[in-house]
Amino acid sequence: MTATRIREVALKHFAKNGYEGASLADIAAEVGIKKQSIYTHFKGKDELFLDLFEKVQAKELNFVADYLQRHKHRSIDQLLYGFLIQYIDCYEQDDNAKFFLRTVFFPPSHLYEVIVKQGYYHLEKLETMLIPVFDQALADGLITPDVSRDTGTAAFLAVMDGMFVELLFGGAELSLIRIEASWLVYWRGIKK
Amino acid sequence: MTATRIREVALKHFAKNGYEGASLADIAAEVGIKKQSIYTHFKGKDELFLDLFEKVQAKELNFVADYLQRHKHRSIDQLLYGFLIQYIDCYEQDDNAKFFLRTVFFPPSHLYEVIVKQGYYHLEKLETMLIPVFDQALADGLITPDVSRDTGTAAFLAVMDGMFVELLFGGAELSLIRIEASWLVYWRGIKK
């Protein structure tokens, strides 16, 4: 299917060069077609971009949900730390996270409203998934009551953001060092 | 001076729309001149962009250095927490941080090498300035010896990154909430 090929290549280009920096001509060239042919599969640049954004966001949320479901038996420290590590491993290879973060942080101005709205939805979903984990850990007495579930969740999301930044900027190796440090301090900060 | 006016406006446009998304015509229009007149003051778009990048980076480093110098008498917790808070206040008014972060995380491809190199230099400088703070605090017995100076520094830089992300995405209000949470956990994690 040519449409999926276009999607693959476009994701790469959008992740690397952003919306304005990516050109349909370049994308088409790498697919092996002319840029006009893209219009057979998509109404235009915006539709292609938003189609990708939608799919990638769903993928990101699924990744988190799947992980939490698969490892829900783990203790909270193993669960959260493992999550960070797995994220680094998983998102070194493909451009999903890079595209998503770039789009959410710096959306093309004419799509600002749509994307920021989705960004908040994303954040909300993440919180919704994480809060029960902290509730459970608090109930089990694994983390200190001095840190509320909301505080623990917010701080963990901040740790995640720090990891994203390092992934974007320094790559997987540097991220790992930074995450080790962040996690050590974070866990000391919330454990009983 | 027109050159500084151009710089001001260009900074705003680059921060908001990125290198590719910002056009010299728009910048000139807001300054109140024609786009060709920019060439009286700058060789071209790249020179303008890199000139800004250079100045902004110096400003960012000066901000940190100044703050640490001015408040070196403070205890480490007041010093670091105050730094985070001040950054949020400062960030709102000008586009320096936004431009800098956007450029460092997602540089225009044809300037990739220059900018990434400067990015690493920036990180290195930040570490160099923070490590003595942790050394002192360790010597004073204010933070636990279980967290090395390198770990404490790395984790604090991660807290900063988390703050940047939130500043970019959610604005100052959300950042404040996130920072409160991050700092509470962080300080619990490193204090004696």
Added chain:
DNA sequence: ACTATCCTTCCGAACGTTCGTCAGGATGAT
């Protein structure tokens, strides 16, 4: 089996617009 029809996919050519850039001239202050 043959033909006519339709649909999908792709491309050549061109559209209008915007981009960054360059050359040359007008203006005004020193």
Added chain:
DNA sequence: ATCATCCTGACGAACGTTCGGAAGGATAGT
């Protein structure tokens, strides 16, 4: 008279987009 500054005008290149038509496969009618 020199100089800096800003202008008009124009340049080629790239952008996203549209249109018309060519090629091929599948389908239906005879």
